[in-house]
Amino acid sequence: MPLEPLLIFQLALLGIATGFLAGLLGIGGGMIMVPFISAILGARGVAPGLAVKMAIATSMATIIFTSISSVRAHHKRGAVRWDIVKSLAPGIVLGAMAASLGIFSLLKGSVLALVFAAFVGFSATQMFLDKKPKPTRQIPGPAGLLGAGGFIGLLSGLVGAGGGFVSIPFMTWCNVAIHNAVATSAALGFPIAVANVAGYIVAGQHIDGLPPYSFGYLWLPALIIIASCSVLMAPLGARAAHALPVKKLKRALATILYMLAAYMLYKGLSAL
DSSP states (O other), X not given: OOOOHHHHHHHHHXXXXXXXXXXXXXXXXXXXXXXXXXXXXXXXXXXXXXXXXXXXHHHHHHHHXXXXXXXXXXXXXXXXXXXXXXXXXXXXXXXXXXXXXXXXXXXXXXXXXXXXXXXXXXXXXXXXXXXXXXXXXXXXXXXXXXXXXXHHHXXXXXXXXXXXXXXXXXXHHTTOOHHHHHHHHHHHHHHHHXXXXXXXHHHTTTOTTOOTTEETTEEXXXXXXXXXXXXXHHHHHHXXXXXXXXHHHHHHHHHHHXXXXXXHHHXXXXXX
16 A cells, blocks of 8 residues: 555645644544544555554544643643543553453454444534533542543543543533643543553554554554644644634534444444
């Protein structure tokens, strides 16, 4: 699979779009990247189930870079609740490793496509309705945070997302201010990504049918090009958020996410 100009252009365009939307709307790019990367790999002869797994793994790897960029900006404003990060991180790592080393390898790519479609459909509905959970309780104790972190890490590892659509509602439900929840979620993206990516690399060794330039389940050309472009575009998206009607844009993006969820649902059902 040569790195022809068309492939480089496709991956760069995907990185530009996901980076800009991440900065504009505060969402991770996994929900957009996974369908497109799986389609790009499928068009180049990679088996459908393997293409989905590689897309999820590669999407998660890009979060390592975008998380660092985002956290630096939030930390300068003093918005990151590092006490919550330290408390959730152990559970996140355990959940992520269980997903990437165990469940991810055992499940067929078609089943993961269905899980992804359900997650994206749910997330799109949250975005479309713009519902925010009402604060009803305080941050739980160590056992509760370990369990919450485990769930966030596990779900993230199965769908290739940074966990923001779970961690932000959880923190706001626990009386964490929304700006602190968003900033803290960005910081949590790093341990989520690192733990899952380590698992994807180990689990993807000796898999038949991997395309050239693969490292385990990671597809390195997509990782390098998308991450480079998204990190550059995220600050521009953040600036645009102050000038554009974000609420209307969220509903428009939710509509696109519904279509991407339908595509992944079709891919999953057709491969069963």
